[in-house]
Amino acid sequence: MSTTTLRINPTGPSGTFVAKIEKISGQKLLACYQCGKCSAGCPMAAYMDILPNQIIRMAQLGMQKQLLASRTIWTCVSCLTCNSRCPKDIRIAEVIESLRETALRNGLRDDRLNIWEISPEARADLPPIATISAMRKLTS
Amino acid sequence: MTKLIYYPGCTLKNAARNFDVSTVSSMAKLDVEVEELDRWNCCGTVHALGSENIMNRVAPVTNLIRVKETAAKTEGMANEFMTSCAMCYNTLKRANIDVQNRPDKLEVINDFLNLETTKYEGDVEVRHLLEYLRDRVGFDRLAEKVTKPLKGLRVACYYGCLLVRPKEVAFDDVENPMIMENLIEALGATPVNFPLKTECCGAYHAVGKPEIIADRTDKILGSANDENIDLVVVSCPMCAYNLDFRQDDAKQLNPDLKNTPVLYFTQLMAMALECGDEALRFDLHHIDPLPALSARGLA
Ligand code: SF4
Ligand code: SF4
Numbered sequence: 001m002s003t004t005t006l007r008i009n010p011t012g013p014s015g016t017f018v019a020k021i022e023k024i025s026g027q028k029l030l031a032c033y034q035c036g037k038c039s040a041g042c043p044m045a046a047y048m049d050i051l052p053n054q055i056i057r058m059a060q061l062g063m064q065k066q067l068l069a070s071r072t073i074w075t076c077v078s079c080l081t082c083n084s085r086c087p088k089d090i091r092i093a094e095v096i097e098s099l100r101e102t103a104l105r106n107g108l109r110d111d112r113l114n115i116w117e118i119s120p121e122a123r124a125d126l127p128p129i130a131t132i133s134a135m136r137k138l139t140s
Numbered sequence: 141m142t143k144l145i146y147y148p149g150c151t152l153k154n155a156a157r158n159f160d161v162s163t164v165s166s167m168a169k170l171d172v173e174v175e176e177l178d179r180w181n182c183c184g185t186v187h188a189l190g191s192e193n194i195m196n197r198v199a200p201v202t203n204l205i206r207v208k209e210t211a212a213k214t215e216g217m218a219n220e221f222m223t224s225c226a227m228c229y230n231t232l233k234r235a236n237i238d239v240q241n242r243p244d245k246l247e248v249i250n251d252f253l254n255l256e257t258t259k260y261e262g263d264v265e266v267r268h269l270l271e272y273l274r275d276r277v278g279f280d281r282l283a284e285k286v287t288k289p290l291k292g293l294r295v296a297c298y299y300g301c302l303l304v305r306p307k308e309v310a311f312d313d314v315e316n317p318m319i320m321e322n323l324i325e326a327l328g329a330t331p332v333n334f335p336l337k338t339e340c341c342g343a344y345h346a347v348g349k350p351e352i353i354a355d356r357t358d359k360i361l362g363s364a365n366d367e368n369i370d371l372v373v374v375s376c377p378m379c380a381y382n383l384d385f386r387q388d389d390a391k392q393l394n395p396d397l398k399n400t401p402v403l404y405f406t407q408l409m410a411m412a413l414e415c416g417d418e419a420l421r422f423d424l425h426h427i428d429p430l431p432a433l434s435a436r437g438l439a
Contacts, residue, residue, distance in 0.1 A: 043339050044340070077342060080306050084305050094191070129225075130344050
């Protein structure tokens, strides 16, 4: 892992980012005390590059670039296991969704799924419930 | 006959017609006449988690308006409806709770839907079929109606996410729900416990990340098969698709994975209540349930 210099300044751009994530998600990020329970029970953790508890920590610190570039925000499926187990009642899935929404709504239309790239046979095999939910979560 | 409004949802009219027909025909045997909701639309499938999201509440709220309209047309019909799809239940229930708690959002949605003649006022009850069976029909009464007990059938009940999370919508224990096991027992079968019954199947990653689904399916079915089961029952067409239709992918990862039929709980009800083969639609499954059922003398 490369080294990163962190400058924490609540009034700078990272502070604006933290405020935005807290507003969209409706969560108080500083409530997290890094117990790790969210990551311990996450069924998608094996396929993530940054674990859910690390996402919360990085969000507290306003690490916008790293968060928006992470694979994790596209891997979390909002199963809500973390939410229902967090001893501080933080809704981690809401925080991750707010990161996903930030990435999808930055005007670049950086969609993570192009339904036309899936073969017609594979598309026909998928039930509507799968295609509709995937498009809702992964496209702007 | 009790009358009850029924919301099938898109997938039950499409890939999961077996879920739809088995729901309707078994309810008739339990003296509940289900009436399909007039002019229903897609629920949106997933609840948007943004605290200020209003747009994604419009589709669920439109359905809740239709429930009020359908109920108003029939004498003595309550402002409530039932759905058997876990995903529709979850999305509709959470949208309902959200607008009940946030009158300001509801006002914006009602204004947006200004061509509707009925206003939504948070006054509809969303029920899942399992909840309705437990609380209104009663598992005792269900057991009395069973004409063909599913003796000897070992069943793993897979809940996935949507029946138990978040806790606001859960109608049973969040970590260890037992409602499906209790239902299976009422049908004369043997429910078995397995540790991964509320672990996510990977859901919509079926579309873009099939490798995740293969791995999840292998883990979940492997854990259920450790208990020497005949089949798995579910209440969600997304889970059913991943666990049933992606079993070949899972077998690529783990050739030892046993062929495991995945049924809707309503199909077992339809069997035990002898609703006839057309209520089962086993032709819509990937892994044929018949060998497992005939091994127990049930097909
Ligand atoms: S479970 Fe809650 S408190 Fe613990 S690390 Fe995760 S978010 Fe923080
Ligand atoms: S909601 Fe996302 S982060 Fe939380 S447990 Fe589920 S997949 Fe993991």
